[in-house]
Amino acid sequence: MKVTQSQIITRGLTVHCPNCGGKTLFPPGASLRLNKECPQCHLRLEKDEGFFLGAMSLNYGVTLVVFLAPVALLWYHGTLSDTAATWLAIGISVVVPVLLYRASRSWQLMLYYTFFPQHLPANRRVMSAVEDENV
């Protein structure tokens, strides 16, 4: 296999294209719009309608577990007052999902291609060459 699962994971965690490794998921600048396809290898990044729901779930899950749960624990143990915990939770709920947006889109692609590495164009050519040799 040309692109291994560890390469897919590394590329996903660093917001790079899972197929070619280019930093091409988003246009240059601070854009939150995912490219429809990688400009270098033409991998379709917007797979199907609703594919982004996985990224949203990852985003909310990480926000809840990593950022909001500690606030809830601190409030529960009396370290944070009711008012402080409420405002902190509201602030985290608004800011963190925006900050994690790019990463969560990359994580979604990473998870998909970690489970289906044969769907990457780079691996498809290798797989079909192997199948041709076996015929």
Ligand SMILES: [Zn+2]
């Ligand atoms: Zn690419």
